[in-house]
Amino acid sequence: MTGNGSEPLLEARNVVQEFVVRGHGGVKGGVVQAVSDVSLDVRAGETLGIVGETGSGKSTLARSLLQAPRPKSGSVTLRGTELVGLRGRALLEARRSMQMVFQDPFGSLDPKWRVQDIVEEPLIAYGVGSREERRTRVREVLDRVGLDADVFARRRPRQLSGGQAQRVAIARALTLDPALIICDEAVSSLDVLIQAQVLNLFEQLRDELGLSYLFIAHDLALVKQVSDRVAVMYLGKLAEIGPAEALYREPLHPYTVALLASIPSPDPTAPKTEADKAISGDPPSPIDPPSGCRFRTRCPRAQERCAVEEPPLRELRTEHAVACHFPVERSANGR
Amino acid sequence: MGAQLPDAEAQIPAALALAPAAGEPISRRRGWIHSLDVVIPGAILAFLLFLFFVWPLIGPVGKPTGGNILNSNIEPFSQGHLFGTDPVGNDIWSRILYGGRSSIEIALAVQLIGLVIGGSFGAFAGYWGGVLDLVLMRVLDVLIAFPALVLALAIAQSLGPSKFHTILALTFFSVPAFARISRAATLRLRERTFILAARLSGTGSPRILARHVAPNILPQLVTFGLLGMGVIIILEGALSFFGLGIPPPNPSWGNMIFDGQGILSAEPRLVLVPSAFLFVTVLSFNLLGDALRSRWSAV
Amino acid sequence: MSEGTTPVEVDARVEDGSANGGALLELRDLRVDFRTGGRHVRAVDRLSYAISAGRTLALIGESGSGKTVSSRAVMGLLPPTATVSGSIRFEGQELVGLSDRQMRRLRGAGIAMVFQDPSRSLNPTMRVGAQVIEAVRTHSGLDRGAARRRAVELLTLVRLPLPEQRYHEYPHQLSGGMRQRVVVAIALASNPRLLIADEATTALDVTTQAQIMELLRDLQRQFGMALIMISHDLGLAASFADEVVVMYAGRAVEQAPTHTLFAHVRMPYTKALLEAIPRVERPPHARLPVVPGRPPDLAALPPGCPFEPRCPNRQDLCRESDPPLSEGEPGHRWACWFPCGQEGAE
Numbered sequence: 007m008t009g010n011g012s013e014p015l016l017e018a019r020n021v022v023q024e025f026v027v028r029g030h031g032g033v034k035g036g037v038v039q040a041v042s043d044v045s046l047d048v049r050a051g052e053t054l055g056i057v058g059e060t061g062s063g064k065s066t067l068a069r070s071l072l073q074a075p076r077p078k079s080g081s082v083t084l085r086g087t088e089l090v091g092l093r094g095r096a097l098l099e100a101r102r103s104m105q106m107v108f109q110d111p112f113g114s115l116d117p118k119w120r121v122q123d124i125v126e127e128p129l130i131a132y133g134v135g136s137r138e139e140r141r142t143r144v145r146e147v148l149d150r151v152g153l154d155a156d157v158f159a160r161r162r163p164r165q166l167s168g169g170q171a172q173r174v175a176i177a178r179a180l181t182l183d184p185a186l187i188i189c190d191e192a193v194s195s196l197d198v199l200i201q202a203q204v205l206n207l208f209e210q211l212r213d214e215l216g217l218s219y220l221f222i223a224h225d226l227a228l229v230k231q232v233s234d235r236v237a238v239m240y241l242g243k244l245a246e247i248g249p250a251e252a253l254y255r256e257p258l259h260p261y262t263v264a265l266l267a268s269i270p271s272p273d274p275t276a277p278k279t280e281a282d283k284a285i286s287g288d289p290p291s292p293i294d295p296p297s298g299c300r301f302r303t304r305c306p307r308a309q310e311r312c313a314v315e316e317p318p319l320r321e322l323r324t325e326h327a328v329a330c331h332f333p334v335e336r337s338a339n340g341r
Numbered sequence: 342m343g344a345q346l347p348d349a350e351a352q353i354p355a356a357l358a359l360a361p362a363a364g365e366p367i368s369r370r371r372g373w374i375h376s377l378d379v380v381i382p383g384a385i386l387a388f389l390l391f392l393f394f395v396w397p398l399i400g401p402v403g404k405p406t407g408g409n410i411l412n413s414n415i416e417p418f419s420q421g422h423l424f425g426t427d428p429v430g431n432d433i434w435s436r437i438l439y440g441g442r443s444s445i446e447i448a449l450a451v452q453l454i455g456l457v458i459g460g461s462f463g464a465f466a467g468y469w470g471g472v473l474d475l476v477l478m479r480v481l482d483v484l485i486a487f488p489a490l491v492l493a494l495a496i497a498q499s500l501g502p503s504k505f506h507t508i509l510a511l512t513f514f515s516v517p518a519f520a521r522i523s524r525a526a527t528l529r530l531r532e533r534t535f536i537l538a539a540r541l542s543g544t545g546s547p548r549i550l551a552r553h554v555a556p557n558i559l560p561q562l563v564t565f566g567l568l569g570m571g572v573i574i575i576l577e578g579a580l581s582f583f584g585l586g587i588p589p590p591n592p593s594w595g596n597m598i599f600d601g602q603g604i605l606s607a608e609p610r611l612v613l614v615p616s617a618f619l620f621v622t623v624l625s626f627n628l629l630g631d632a633l634r635s636r637w638s639a640v
Numbered sequence: 641m642s643e644g645t646t647p648v649e650v651d652a653r654v655e656d657g658s659a660n661g662g663a664l665l666e667l668r669d670l671r672v673d674f675r676t677g678g679r680h681v682r683a684v685d686r687l688s689y690a691i692s693a694g695r696t697l698a699l700i701g702e703s704g705s706g707k708t709v710s711s712r713a714v715m716g717l718l719p720p721t722a723t724v725s726g727s728i729r730f731e732g733q734e735l736v737g738l739s740d741r742q743m744r745r746l747r748g749a750g751i752a753m754v755f756q757d758p759s760r761s762l763n764p765t766m767r768v769g770a771q772v773i774e775a776v777r778t779h780s781g782l783d784r785g786a787a788r789r790r791a792v793e794l795l796t797l798v799r800l801p802l803p804e805q806r807y808h809e810y811p812h813q814l815s816g817g818m819r820q821r822v823v824v825a826i827a828l829a830s831n832p833r834l835l836i837a838d839e840a841t842t843a844l845d846v847t848t849q850a851q852i853m854e855l856l857r858d859l860q861r862q863f864g865m866a867l868i869m870i871s872h873d874l875g876l877a878a879s880f881a882d883e884v885v886v887m888y889a890g891r892a893v894e895q896a897p898t899h900t901l902f903a904h905v906r907m908p909y910t911k912a913l914l915e916a917i918p919r920v921e922r923p924p925h926a927r928l929p930v931v932p933g934r935p936p937d938l939a940a941l942p943p944g945c946p947f948e949p950r951c952p953n954r955q956d957l958c959r960e961s962d963p964p965l966s967e968g969e970p971g972h973r974w975a976c977w978f979p980c981g982q983e984g985a986e
Binding site for chain 2: 072074098101102105106108109110113114115116117118119127128130131132175178
């Protein structure tokens with residue numbers, strides 16, 4: 007498996023990201039606390055899943071890790087090199103081992119470019135190899151993602167299907183031989199069967215190339231299936247983080263419990279979504295998050311302490327940490 | 342946000358999409374008959390361009406100036422004078438052609454300068470924002486606040502009538518217009534994921550502007566340019582009408598109309614013929630620009 | 641311009657649809673063709689199903705399966721390039737061939753539809769309350785005061801928190817889940833007998849999705865509405881539908897009551913869909929059983945079974961001959977020469 011105890015590949019510490027919301031006429035309206043003091047590691051060879059709903063900050067976190075834009079504060083270390091504070095060439099070099107695949111397969115490809123140019127772009131930007139060598143690498147990488155270079159190299163994005171376009175995006179991410187790929191809802195826009203194909207591709211690449219992934223999605227089942235460890239985010243904060251199996255079998259945070267309970271099971275004989283575990287209401291606004299624990303307004307277990315004191319992330323079991331004053335004990339049916 | 346499926350509504354046109362299979366070129370998918378909205382104005386324009394630029398070189402076209410007063414006011418359809426002559430003895434047909442050539446040359450020059458300079462500045466402002474954007478926007482605000490014709494007249498007046506000065510005066514109109522369009526298009530484009538992907542791939546801003554932004558905003562700028570051709574031609578006509586454009590005796594549709602307005606009731610053709618050509622030319626540019634815009638914005 | 645309360649005057653109007661054998665909506669051999677620029681696409685091919693009051697039918701399929709087009713056909717919302725043939729009977733009345741005017745009276749009154757993206761379904765420049773009132777007054781003759789009360793009533797019915805306050809707000813001030821509730825309220829304004837939910841929860845968070853589905857189900861019980869849920873999510877169908885119709889390349893490839901379908905999946909495509917769904921129970925890094933290829937080009941369908949190129953069970957017969965949808969077991973129809981679970985096949 008993973009985690010050989012050595013230096014993590016990616017270390018994020020106390021990352022904070024905020025956005026200023028402009029009111030009418032450019033007046034400062036409010037500050038969106040998109041990511042508030044998030045710390046996590048991605049180890050070599052592992053897949054860390056990040057799951058969260060709208061406003062959880064998971065996508066913002068991903069972009070902050072890539073310094074696009076820089077986090078307001080905090081530290082992001084890739085292979086020992088601090089990324090925050092780097093600019094220009096230095097940032098490019100330091101960031102080279104980390105690439106991203108986006109949600110919209112067509113949106114992330116320039117509609118006017120051909121596939122081979124799209125895939126070649128990182129090589130040109132980093133000045134890798136001669137023209138010949140670049141072309142060879144492009145063919146190689148297209149082959150890896152299951153696209154026949156002879157057929158696809160000269161196509162434009164509008165001549166591709168959703169699955170093919172996403173493969174091109176993945177190929178582009180692979181050209182520089184990265185160590186870590188951040189997948190930001192990379193399969194959420196794909197049809198179910200195509201989604202399965204692309205997921206298998208991710209696993210295959212993981213086996214063949216020893217890639218690590220930061221896999222972001224809103225679908226807990228999906229995330230759990232591809233990840234070694236899973237982090238659950240709520241309104242900019244980490245609610246829980248732990249090994250995928252443990253998180254599923256013994257969720258500690260009430261929010262995780264609610265997420266698990268909301269997943270419709272493709273088994274009509276299974277009990278319907280458990281009403282007692284499901285949560286009510288809608289996520290509060292990230293501009294004005296609740297005091298103390300941000301989940302308390304929807305939490306069935308909330309008490310006075312939750313409004314006053316923000317729960318810190320504590321490791322309750324091995325490798326399994328939760329930010330809650332009253333974490334859930336093992337439930338009777340263990341789902 | 343939860344899962345976003347490819348928009349179900351898009352599936353209906355997607356099933357009919359022109360996205361061809363393996364490498365088949367788009368042009369073959371639709372017969373020309375489906376592109377009549379482009380073909381017809383395009384053909385008219387091609388014909389007009391031929392008339393103005395090629396025909397005088399190869400065909401029997403008289404001189405537009407230096408007419409003999411003995412030849413004045415010859416009837417149309419007379420020998421050698423398709424539309425007759427004007428009061429000074431110049432062949433109207435020839436003046437129409439040479440005037441048309443001037444008009445289009447000027448309009449083309451103005452739009453090209455506008456596209457290149459205005460388009461570039463707009464794109465820079467849109468992409469980088471900040472102080473550059475702020476300054477540019479204020480400058481544009483000032484320029485756009487002037488009615489185009491008044492501005493052009495003022496500049497032409499101070500410079501004196503000549504083809505070159507006309508072009509200069511009219512660029513004060515086209516450059517801000519293009520800059521505004523280009524800035525808006527770039528702002529929209531900047532948020533697209535593939536721009537972010539390009540930055541993350543390590544591509545620098547100049548290259549992003551040249552290879553990603555420019556090709557994607559160009560269709561919009563081109564259609565804007567086509568639609569603006571008509572406006573520029575008319576503006577030039579107006580300048581010439583006021584004697585501030587093409588200096589007489591060189592022909593321009595504008596100064597031909599000016600010359601003819603005095604004897605409108607006696608010899609209406611002196612006004613009507615250049616007006617008709619003006620109308621058809623401007624209309625064709627507009628139709629073509631419009632047709633291309635609806636095509637290209639659908640992508 | 642509000643019309644009177646008169647329901648659509650139809651011939652052979654039936655009470656409770658009982659004279660129809662209980663079916664509120666019945667599709668028979670529905671075909672939808674699109675013709676433009678010389679290309680002909682059959683988006684829906686011989687679709688037949690029936691739904692009764694109080695029941696839920698799930699139309700499951702991926703992009704291009706025809707599920708959305710078929711429901712647009714029911715609502716009469718297809719573009720002019722579409723040709724509809726076959727039969728759609730709502731409460732005994734034939735909908736195919738109705739004029740736009742007649743369809744408009746039916747829409748919202750008898751049949752209402754909820755779409756995927758609530759931010760696209762709501763007018764961003766109108767307050768929420770105004771939009772609900774508009775729907776209320778279109779299908780009833782209530783005056784402003786009564787309509788307003790009814791609007792608030794509806795907003796409360798869909799469990800919108802603080803309905804009186806939300807009434808005065810604009811859509812952008814509401815969250816996605818709240819907007820979708822408003823859309824449901826609008827759909828309910830005229831007491832429709834049939835509600836079509838087209839990917840109504842796809843764009844929502846999973847917790848909100850659960851809430852909206854529960855809401856729809858409760859409303860259905862309360863008003864005896866029939867519900868057609870269109871989705872790509874078989875899991876959702878399993879939890880909420882009474883009957884499932886699986887579509888591929890414009891046609892129904894498997895139809896059965898939910899329990900039957902999930903107990904004995906026959907069509908390899910349905911099986912593939914089931915297996916491709918991410919499951920919490922799977923171990924990490926499990927490889928999914930995957931079906932290669934992608935859906936066929938509807939303009940260039942092969943002569944045989946459309947799923948054949950990707951099917952693990954395929955044989956020569958599948959390429960040559962298109963299997964008909966036939967009732968292999970009571971209540972369970974499928975279109976496959978070599979279905980799963982039968983001799984020889986996987």
